[in-house]
Amino acid sequence: MVDFIDLKRQYDLYAAEYEKAALRAMRSGWYIMGNELKAFEKQFAEYMGVDYCIGVNSGLDALILAVRALDIGPGDEVIVPANTYIASVLSVTENGATPIFVEPDEFYCLDADKIEKAITERTKAILPVHLYGQPVNMEKICEIADRHGLYVIEDCAQCHGAKYNGQMTGTFGTIGCFSFYPTKPLGALGDSGALITNDKALAEKLFKLRNYGSGVKYVNEMTGKNSRMDELQAALLQVGLSHLDEGNNARIQIAERYLNEINNPNVTLPVVREGATHVYHVFALRCENRDALQAHMMKNDIKTLIHYPIPPHMQQCYTELGHKKGDFSISETYAVQELSLPIYAGMPDEEVTQVIAAVNSFQGEDI
Numbered sequence: 001m002v003d004f005i006d007l008k009r010q011y012d013l014y015a016a017e018y019e020k021a022a023l024r025a026m027r028s029g030w031y032i033m034g035n036e037l038k039a040f041e042k043q044f045a046e047y048m049g050v051d052y053c054i055g056v057n058s059g060l061d062a063l064i065l066a067v068r069a070l071d072i073g074p075g076d077e078v079i080v081p082a083n084t085y086i087a088s089v090l091s092v093t094e095n096g097a098t099p100i101f102v103e104p105d106e107f108y109c110l111d112a113d114k115i116e117k118a119i120t121e122r123t124k125a126i127l128p129v130h131l132y133g134q135p136v137n138m139e140k141i142c143e144i145a146d147r148h149g150l151y152v153i154e155d156c157a158q159c160h161g162a163k164y165n166g167q168m169t170g171t172f173g174t175i176g177c178f179s180f181y182p183t184k185p186l187g188a189l190g191d192s193g194a195l196i197t198n199d200k201a202l203a204e205k206l207f208k209l210r211n212y213g214s215g216v217k218y219v220n221e222m223t224g225k226n227s228r229m230d231e232l233q234a235a236l237l238q239v240g241l242s243h244l245d246e247g248n249n250a251r252i253q254i255a256e257r258y259l260n261e262i263n264n265p266n267v268t269l270p271v272v273r274e275g276a277t278h279v280y281h282v283f284a285l286r287c288e289n290r291d292a293l294q295a296h297m298m299k300n301d302i303k304t305l306i307h308y309p310i311p312p313h314m315q316q317c318y319t320e321l322g323h324k325k326g327d328f329s330i331s332e333t334y335a336v337q338e339l340s341l342p343i344y345a346g347m348p349d350e351e352v353t354q355v356i357a358a359v360n361s362f363q364g365e366d367i
């Protein structure tokens with residue numbers, strides 16, 4: 001069986017380093033907000049080329065705190081892609097603000113050309129998602145945001161290390177938000193996340209918001225959360241960060257084989273935006289007969305996934321937003337056609353070959 005992702009194989013690439021880092025953290029006698037977190041925050045900020053990194057306990061929390069730190073709340077609107085993972089949208093609704101969905105482009109990212117039509121006097125921010133590991137058209141989005149006086153919150157949960165016109169994703173907007181969920185390009189061995197920014201005042205606010213709204217112990221300036229990255233994850237993430245580029249390159253190489261060797265006319269392969277480096281957190285193809293292709297892959301002992309089967313506007317949890325089927329037809333089409341192939345650092349070449357052969361042998365319908 002070819003697994004969609006095998007985290008043990010990824011772990012085994014650097015097992016000795018992970019185990020050394022874990023022991024260091026465990027034997028330190030200090031488990032929350034200590035030297036490991038400080039070290040990781042410094043290293044991640046350096047890697048990204050920004051002034052501040054704030055470690056938190058998940059990607060969702062990073063997004064929620066970003067929206068909150070910008071004082072976006074009830075009555076405010078935030079522009080989000082209609083085809084994203086639910087967390088991007090939850091960050092808006094968790095703060096009582098309203099998500100305004102905008103359709104994706106052919107690269108599966110927020111279509112910059114459709115943003116301006118969605119802007120109203122209530123709009124406070126644009127929240128682009130570098131979906132699947134491919135950068136959004138940030139040049140255009142930042143230009144629109146500047147012209148309308150809007151914040152830009154980048155959802156970087158899938159794009160660690162991806163660049164657009166030579167610049168790191170996460171550094172274009174007001175704040176960049178990262179998830180270190182284990183399967184992400186930079187993954188912890190548990191939950192955690194981070195925010196990056198060059199804005200000093202914003203960083204100081206975020207350092208407090210993640211820790212009960214407190215900068216000095218037992219002095220609370222604002223109501224915050226407990227959203228701290230623990231020392232163990234911070235230690236493990238330092239190892240992960242030192243190998244992030246290697247992991248990205250490993251997936252890029254697999255993606256290149258898929259792009260060169262998959263030649264089935266029933267399948268639409270991903271296209272890379274000019275000026276972008278795609279780090280292929282997800283290798284997303286499209287097929288009109290997607291469910292049959294997925295069944296065909298399974299018959300060939302290959303597991304695949306769908307990112308994502310139900311767009312946020314059609315989720316039960318968002319019925320109150322009042323959207324219906326047909327409101328965002330591009331996103332809805334992607335949801336019925338998208339299929340993700342296995343791709344991860346440590347995936348054996350033979351398995352890549354097997355995946356290619358299975359896709360190419362698909363006849364357009366399940367036999």
Ligand SMILES: *Cc1c(COP(=O)(O)O)cnc(C)c1O
Nearest residue numbers: 058059060085087088157179181
């Ligand atoms: C994973 C993910 C998140 C949330 O990250 P968690 O660490 O799981 O909370 C947010 N946005 C996108 C696009 C994601 O893929």
